[in-house]
Amino acid sequence: xxxxxxxxxxxxxxxxxxxxxxxxxxxxxxxxxxxxxxxxxxxxxxxxxxxxxxxxxxxxxxxxxxxxxxxxxxxxxxxxxxxxxxxxxxxxxxxxxxxxxxxxxxxxxxxxxxxxxxxxxxxxxxxxxxxxxxxxxxxxxxxxxxxxxxxxxxxxxxxxxxxxxxxxxxxxxxxxxxxxxxxxxxxxxxxxxxxxxxxxxxxxxxxxxxxxxxxxxxxxxxxxxxxxxxxxxxxxxxxxxxxxxxxxxxxxxxxxxxxxxxxxxxxxxxxxxxxxxxxxxxxxxxxxxxxxxxxxxxxxxxxxxxxxxxxxxxxxxxxxxxx
Numbered sequence: 177x178x179x180x181x182x183x184x185x186x187x188x189x190x191x192x193x194x195x196x197x198x199x200x201x202x203x204x205x206x207x208x209x210x211x212x213x214x215x216x217x218x219x220x221x222x223x224x225x226x227x228x229x230x231x232x233x234x235x236x237x238x239x240x241x242x243x244x245x246x247x248x249x250x251x252x253x254x255x256x257x258x259x260x261x262x263x264x265x266x267x268x269x270x271x272x273x274x275x276x277x278x279x280x281x282x283x284x285x286x287x288x289x290x291x292x293x294x295x296x297x298x299x300x301x302x303x304x305x306x307x308x309x310x311x312x313x314x315x316x317x318x319x320x321x322x323x324x325x326x327x328x329x330x331x332x333x334x335x336x337x338x339x340x341x342x343x344x345x346x347x348x349x350x351x352x353x354x355x356x357x358x359x360x361x362x363x364x365x366x367x368x369x370x371x372x373x374x375x376x377x378x379x380x381x382x383x384x385x386x387x388x389x390x391x392x393x394x395x396x397x398x399x400x401x402x403x404x405x406x407x408x409x410x411x412x413x414x415x416x417x418x419x420x421x422x423x424x425x426x427x428x429x430x431x432x433x434x435x436x437x438x439x440x441x442x443x444x445x446x447x448x449x450x451x452x453x454x455x456x457x458x459x460x461x462x463x464x465x466x467x468x469x470x471x472x473x474x475x476x477x478x479x480x481x482x483x484x485x486x487x488x489x490x491x492x493x494x495x496x497x498x499x
Contacts, residue, residue, distance in 0.1 A: 191309035205422065206449040213455055214420070215335055215396040216462040219368075220405030223427040224444070226325040226361035228318060228453050240313040247452030248305055251490070253425040254290050255302070261286035266348060271478030271487065274470055275347050276375035310351070310352040318360030324426070327361045335367040337454060340462035342370040344390055344403070347377035369463040370394075376470045378478060381410035385486040386416045389471040392481040394462035404447065408434035415439070422447055 219225060222233075238256065245252035265282030266275040273281075278400045280303070287302070290327050294302070334341060343365075345354060351373045365371070370393065372386075379385035391398055398418030405411025405421070407429040412421055423441040430436065444451065472478060 178393070189416045204425075204446045205440040206442060206446045206453070208450055208453045209235075213458045214339060214402045215400040215457075215459050216253050216340045216342055216394045216402075218342045218390065218403045218419075219331070219346040219405065220403075220411050221343060221357055221361075223406040224404060224411075225324075225331070225363055225431060226318070226321060226357055227324065227427050228321050228357075228360065229297055233465050236317045237314075240317065241309055244305070244309050244313055246371040250302075250305060251291065254287060255305075257290060258283045258287040259306075263348060265449060266374065267383075269378075269387065271341075271378055271482065272472070273378065273478075274375055274379050274472065274474070275380065276350075279374060307350070307352075308444055310350055310356075314349075315351055315359065318357065321360040323362040324359070324444050325362075326444040326448040328363050330444065330451045331363055331367050332432060333448065333451045334454070337451075338457035340371070340394065340457070340460060340467070341366045341368045341452075341469070342394065343391060344372050344386075347374050347383050347386075348380070349370040349374060352374075361393065370467040375428075376468055378471060379487060381407075382413040383487050383489050384413060384417055387414050388483060389418065390487055391417065391419075392471055392474070393467055395470065408436070412439065422450065426478060 222228065239463075241259070242252045242256065245255050262279035262283035265278040265474070266446075267276075269278035283302075284294050284299060331341065343354065343358070343390075345357075351371065354371045354373050355365050370376075370390070372390065375385065375458070378389060382430040391401060394401065399420065401419050403411055403419050403421045404424060405414075406424045406427050408423065409429070409432055412423065412434060414421055421439050421440050423436055424444050425436070425441055426443050426448055428436070440450070466473075475481065
């Protein structure tokens with residue numbers, strides 16, 4: 177899915193020009209290199225496992241949220257402005273707090289700035305309201321989505337071979353919002369050892385910090401992890417962290433003109449063939465312990481796995497142009 181922080185048509189950074197050159201692969205990749213295994217496989221979701229136009233998603237999201245707010249007697253305009261401030265904050269905040277903390281801090285600050293002081297009981301009401309939206313209305317956003325059978329096929333094949341699977345989707349929503357989108361794709365969420373959501377992440381795509389913290393949770397070397405995604409900016413920035421990548425082309429987003437022949441690529445069906453060709457996993461370590469934990473559980477200061485510039489990309493909100 178297009179990163180909703182980034183305005184359509186804006187220049188996209190993509191992988192660094194200094195990244196090591198990769199051999200061209202002009203044809204789709206359906207066979208793994210002989211003997212090649214991975215310690216974990218990371219999956220993007222929107223545009224990779226599930227096909228829902230981002231503009232349709234945003235239109236339905238805000239329309240349903242507005243209707244719920246009106247039924248609850250909540251000022252929909254104020255709530256939406258505060259919500260957007262919270263979304264924005266998740267793309268630019270200190271490494272010492274989760275995206276969820278950044279979201280709610282900014283949300284309540286914005287709400288108070290518009291509507292006046294927010295009492296503790298009012299905060300609880302607003303939190304419960306948004307949670308109810310994710311439980312009830314959010315799952316209906318995907319009505320009409322046509323699942324691609326190759327999504328569940330690829331995921332189930334890799335799980336059967338023992339690969340630890342991480343759903344490294346943009347961590348803007350609570351877990352309920354992640355599970356709902358998997359359901360639209362008819363993909364079994366129980367096959368993933370980790371799903372990134374806003375309360376177990378401290379960074380967003382295309383920040384390198386997002387990949388570094390998931391690698392840290394996995395305890396895996398970058399070159400032993402495969403990232404599967406459809407976005408040459410948000411997903412292929414993993415190359416700068418030293419990871420391997422497979423670019424799914426069904427719903428390709430290539431805003432930076434990336435040469436797709438320089439990475440493994442193919443349709444989701446072709447990736448499912450690639451998955452079938454992989455040998456059994458050599459390690460399950462990335463699935464052990466508590467893989468759904470926040471990286472701050474191991475490193476409260478948020479600096480142990482930091483790299484220079486890993487949070488330097490400050491995305492902008494696409495939803496400002498949703499009208």
